[in-house]
Each structure stands twice: as structure tokens, then as C-alpha cells.
Amino acid sequence: MIRLSKLTDYAVVILSFMARDSTKVRAAMELASATGIALPTVSKILKLLLNAKVLISTRGAKGGYALAKAPEKITIASVISALEGPIALTECSISQQGCEQASGCEIRGNWGLINQTIHNALESVTLADMNIPVRAQNSAWQNEILIPVASLYR
Amino acid sequence: MIRLSKLTDYAVVILSFMARDSTKVRAAMELASATGIALPTVSKILKLLLNAKVLISTRGAKGGYALAKAPEKITIASVISALEGPIALTECSISQQGCEQASGCEIRGNWGLINQTIHNALESVTLADMNIPVRAQNSAWQNEILIPVASLYR
């Protein structure tokens, strides 16, 4: 399974909650009780999102966190990279240092295609999308997806 | 970063090597020295791929492993799920047990959209694609990608 860390999952939950009233400033404490996630953990996540400029913060009494942009402009890709760094499936796709395998390394570049596809997918979904209830959309939307990566070669 | 385990990465390297002469039967030992991956590790990976029916095996002297299908028919998705189980980003997307968060769980279904998109991306790339040298394709192919997940809602 391709894994996303729990923290990232929590982050999306927290942000989705914030997106419901997207201009409101909320204290870490408030977010913790609203989402059921422990305060220190929420705090840690908020700091990461702050560094990535997904959130803005106000210190002091009555301070708290708020979304830095409209929910429609916050992509899932940006949330993931805030918590986990660059989006890529393999080590080699990130670090430029050549890998040590004796052969098979021509493959590396091709991972890039896959990474890019996944990145595009995550870039196309925003926080605003996450709050919309799921409808009977599954059969329809699958057919609309069009990813001609492989077909480029043929 | 969305992570794929090292074993999965190795698996793709091994399979790509095998795909170059796709009907040949190769011993684990041979694959280990060809790829530079330690024999016990190669062995472990081959067993997983065998269970997932990506490979077929022959026991005994002159035995070894071979691809169960043509490289064009072995998708990256099938390789990943052979080594890591079902492809999904979050725990909840796999296990049906309701999550314990106090709120925010309407989100779950929406992860499904993202998971499906990624799955489709991985399904569209095969072993055969991985062996083709990377060309000056980046500018062109990015524009061809079309993932209207978000647009479905608008």
C-alpha cells in the first residue's frame, strides 16, 4: 500500500474542519477537541502547516490559526508536501545521487512519469473538495479519468 | 512524501531486468548478481511476486522464475499491491471499521476519489514502459494528462 503518514491524514481532517468557516481564527485547543486528536499532536501538525504557509497564525491571547488561502486554493498536494516533504514514490526520484544498483537504473527516469501523474492527481483536489459529501459518483467519474502515460510510447 | 517501500522499488528493478528477455527462466541467484541486491532479499521479493501470480516458478535444478505474463500486461499497480497490499493512501480507505475521530469523517469517502485516481495512474503504466529510455517527453506529456476529479463537483 502506498502510505500517507497518520499525521498527514490528521492534517487533512483538521484543515477540512477549518475550511467550513474558512476565515475564522481557531486555537489549537479548539481544533483538538473538535477533531478528537490529542492537543500536542494537533499542535505539531499546525506548526508544520504554518511553516509550509498553508496556515497563518496569531500569537497571544485570542490568537490561533487560520487558513492562509481560500479552501479552493489549498491543494491536497500542498498539504502532503507540508507534512512529508516532496511527493515522490522512490528515494531516487528525490535525491539526485545516482543509485548503486548495478543495472536497471534506466528505470529511474520512468518513475518520474508516475510521480508526476500522482502529483497532478493530488494537485487537482482541494480542501474545498474534501468537504463535499460523497455522492453516487463512482461509476461516472472513473470513466472520465484519462491518463495516457503509457500510450505516449506506443 | 508518499512512500513506496524499498522492497517494492527493488521489485520493479528486478522485474524490469526480467522483462528484457521476458520468457527466460532465471534463478534467484542470477537476479541477485544482475541487480546488485542481496540474495536473501531478492528471494523474499520473488516469493511475494509469485504469490501474487506476477511470476511463475520452476523448482529443482535448472529451475527459476519467469514472468507469468507479457511485460505489457504486468502493471505497476499489480506489482505494488503484490508487495504492499491494496493501494490506498489512508488506513480508513482500506479497513471498513469506522474511524474514531469525533468529526471530519465525511472526508473519508473523498479520499476514495484520490485513491482511485492514483490507482488508475499506476494501472496505466506497465513493466514494458519502464524499460523504455526516457526521452524529451516531459513538456509534452504533462499537458496530455487529464484528471478531472475536482471538476466533477463544480
Next chain:
DNA sequence: TAATTGAGGACTATTCTAGTCCTATTTAAC
């Protein structure tokens, strides 16, 4: 029957992740 090779599983060490906690800094309200 001996040599070669896979099958299956147990086991260990290390790395990574999740989660907690402490102290300093900033701001608002009284």
C-alpha cells in the same frame, strides 16, 4: 542419489513515526 533450486516461515536489528513535554515568546485584557 546427489546437487541444485525454490517454498515457507521465523527471527532480529534498525529505522521511522507518533506522540509528548518543556521552555521561551508574543499579545490581549484587566
Next chain:
DNA sequence: GTTAAATAGGACTAGAATAGTCCTCAATTA
């Protein structure tokens, strides 16, 4: 001005997951 309410930033710990190794059994061929 002082106190209380918040964030900022980092250090730290326990637990889980991963990578990797090893051992014994089964099957096939020469």
C-alpha cells in the same frame, strides 16, 4: 504593568514497521 492565554521551537521517548537474514523442507534434474 501584570497576568493569562496563546503560539514557537525544539528535545525526547516508546512503539511499530521495515529491511534484511537465516534455517529447514520440498521438488526436480542429471
